[in-house]
Amino acid sequence: MTTVSADTQVRQTPLYQEHLKLKARMGPFAGWQMPLVFEGTIKEHQSVRTGVGMFDIAHMGVVEVRGPEALAGLQKLSCNNVAALKPGQTQYNMLLNERGGIRDDILIYLLEENHYWVIVNAGNVDKILNWFQATLPKQAFYRYLLHERVPFAVQGPKTLALLQTLFPDFPAQLKPFHFEWMTLLGQRTLVSRTGYTGEDGVEFFVAPDILPVLWNMLLSQGVPACGLAARDTLRLEAALPLYGHELNEETLPIQTAHAWVLKWQKPDFIGKSALLAAQKTPGIQLTLVGLMMEGRAIAREGYMLQEGGTVTSGTFSPTLERPIAMAYVDPGYATLGQLLNVDIRGKWQPARVCTLPFYRRQKI
Amino acid sequence: MTGTAVTFPRDLKYTQEHEWVSVEGNVATVGITYYAQEELGDIVYVELPEAKKPVIQFAEFGVVESVKTVSNLYSPCSGEVIEINKAVVETPELVNDDPYDGGWLIKLRMSDPRELDELMTSAEYEEFLEELSQGASEPQQG
The missing domain is CATH 2.40.30.110 (Aminomethyltransferase beta-barrel domains)
Structure with missing residues (x-):
């Protein structure tokens, strides 16, 4: 029997058919077939800056890390202070290599003690899973939630007001870099006030089967679909x-x-000693x-x-x-x-x- | 979506690089096709040659940039640039809005009108695009 590496396949998100229906310009991105443009990049960009827009970001990797050594493991592998997180909070962080170089930049969600979600870049999923396999302590278990939790972004200054009118259960008091559980279309769904556009907004982590329903519901409310090209111009203006x-x-x-993100007071993390050495030779x-x-x-x-x-x-x-x-x-x-x-x-x-x-x- | 009649005007000739040319006497007006501007998306910059500059058939004469990408412009025929469209330099989105009229790019005095025989008719260009879209069909999941 031969196995095909996941790398060589072109993956489709749960919204693939919806993109075809909207005649999106599709293109490959990090092994996924993604929508690049719907109505036009500038138009989509402006929708997000002035109103609201939604993005298929199902290619982003959601990796659960849990177990008695989950905190200890993530503290060692990342350079920000994971111990500072309270349940319901999200943190920007980086995973470094031994030379202090960046393996990935991530968001870490603390669900409850020693139970985390790590959001990794689509192009780095395989690399980070291998790195977790090789480096996490024995009592820290990781799992790629590909078929369970799909990230989906709604961004723009009018996002929160719209979601509150659509979903009575929507946590209206949600603060930036915080998340809560809510019931969305009958499913328990995590929603966080985060994004990658420089604008206010949220990211949902939904069960794959309800994503097309949510998408079409928002479309019918006049929320424009936005492609990766607009996501790129938005994040670049915000210098993300x-x-x-x-x-x-x-x-x-x-x-x-x-x-x-570097927290030097942490006793040790991978890449720390290399970074300390690099700091002593300024100017290079x-x-x-x-x-x-x-x-x-x-x-x-x-x-x-x-x-x-x-x-x-x-x-x-x-x-x-x-x-x-x-x-x-x-x-x-x-x-x-x-x-x-x-x-x-x-x-x-x-x-x-x-x-x-x-x-x-x-x-x- | 604009109809076929507008997408491939019959009185123009076309290149494989998606430029069009319209001819009046020995003056050729050059632009990019509806298909080209659709492929590029929002056009935000147009770089055109100066007047009197010689251009050669199928050689680069300028650049268009959309938000996402850079694309070279290739001349459908040889000759000397006699006029550039200052309006598209000032307002590049004209190329998106009106590719066959207000979005023209340069006018050339042709040096060899026989070169036009090497270009495609509207029917041939339409067929060419059909083949392109078949060649680039959506990848199937394994």
């Missing part, structure tokens, strides 16, 4: 890093805008900056800078109506207003270092 672009096995958390690492292009050509991933360094993500910002990018540059150039030149098709195009994020929502 994307694994494989701003983050990878060679990047250290201290180079990113998320060095705050590039640092992440935001770039605003002076002209209209877009600096895209992989484009080089004349002053040294590389663009990790670049797009047209629908909110600012001009090209924006993130890049790793020499710390000597990482000052606000610094003029840098990006090689765009053989011509040096000027860009200025700007504050991150490019877009910050108005807090009410």
Whole structure:
């Protein structure tokens, strides 16, 4: 008998047929067939900035870690302080390698003592499952909840008001980076006030069979379907890093805008000693900056800078109506207003270092 | 969705790279097709050559960028650029909204009108797109 590796298959989410019905532009992403665009990226982007939009994010991995050594195991494997979590809270965190490089950036949910969910990037699921297998202590058990819990995002300033009118059980007082259980379409469902758009909103973790029902219910309420292309422009305006672009096995958390995740007071975590050594040799690492292009050509991933360094993500910002990018540059150039030149098709195009994020929502 | 008659105007000729050309005397007007702008999505930047610049058939003459991607523009025929559409440089979404009219890109003085014979008619282009879509059918789950 031959077995086909999960890697070589193109997976479909529970919403695949719904995407075809809406004539979404589909494309492969991290081994999944995902919707990239529905009505148009800019239109979808603006829906989320000004109203509400929904995203199929079923490709994200939900991995349960539980057992008497669950906390101890996650403390060792991650660099943020997992012990600080109270039940019902969510934490941004990173899993590092021995060199201090980033294996994945994750969200950790504490359901109850020694019972966690770890949300990992789609492209890293296999890698992280293998890493858990090799590294978690004996009394910490992990399980990929692929067929049980499917993440689904509703984002935008009008999200909470809409969900409260649709679902009487919706936890209206839910705070950012908190979650609760609710009954949704007859099923026990976890809802967290998190997202990847820089906008207010929630992420549901639902049973796969009710997802198409929820999707069509929201569609009928006028919530536009949004594709991964809009998810990318939204997260880039909010300067949220994307694994494989701003983050990878060679990047250290201290180079990113998320060095705050490192909790040095933790007695030990994988990558700590390498990071301490790296900190003692300052100036050798590039640092992440935001770039605003002076002209209209877009600096895209992989484009080089004349002053040294590389663009990790670049797009047209629908909110600012001009090209924006993130890049790793020499710390000597990482000052606000610094003029840098990006090689765009053989011509040096000027860009200025700007504050991150490019877009910050108005807090009410 | 626009009808076939609008999607493939009969009086134009087409390239495999999804440019169209309309000819009046020895002047060729060049743009990208309805299909091309649909594939690209929201167009946010157009880079065009300067006037008087020579272009060569099937060689690159400019660039269009959508939010998601960069795409080169290839000339349907050889000649000299006599005019560029400043409106699309200022308002790139014109290419999405009106690819066959207001969204034209450049006008050329053709050096060899016989080159047009190498281009596709609207019927041939429509057939070409059909083949493309069959070649790129949805991957099946194993």
